[in-house]
Amino acid sequence: DAGVTQSPTHLIKTRGQHVTLRCSPISGHKSVSWYQQVLGQGPQFIFQYYEKEERGRGNFPDRFSARQFPNYSSELNVNALLLGDSALYLCASSQEGGGGDEQFFGPGTRLTVL
């Protein structure tokens, strides 16, 4: 069975541009979460979606937005990129998104903002 997949693997953008990152959860999983991992830090929670509805939001500016599609895949959008947005963006899927559900992480998208 395929695990969580993310695309693209790597991305280079310049300040002020917009970026869209994509995530496909494990088949049968209905919840997707997004995390930002800056070099040398632990992942920071950005969003959680369950059944296409936003279930939780971390402390990130409105430049960050996301959505979940009927097939449970998800997109993370970041507008007006800043140098500080350079990070590894991780997507995690779980069956129901509840506290006891194991979250399976994808390999991440490495975003570099120049």
Added chain:
Amino acid sequence: GEDVEQSLFLSVREGDSSVINCTYTDSSSTYLYWYKQEPGAGLQLLTYIFSNMDMKQDQRLTVLLNKKDKHLSLRIADTQTGDSAIYFCAEISNQAGTALIFGKGTTLSVSS
């Protein structure tokens, strides 16, 4: 606020035991997790413990939970060079859905 603290580095010799420590702040956390991240890879769940447990053992891994002190530890027995990685402690946030709150990670270096 919610915060998870870990020591940043640990160096051990192959065959020794490794103990990675973590403190957390949210006393209502129901689950606490240990994740492993190898270079260039995503996160792999190693084990988790429910808050009503004091200890959980899974092959070479032992997790100890002290709720009074909000202290969590991960012991790896007979540490191997393949265990070299970054280990993250995480708790469930009660403020944002069921988001995971991670520590900064402990880099474990195993020498032969």
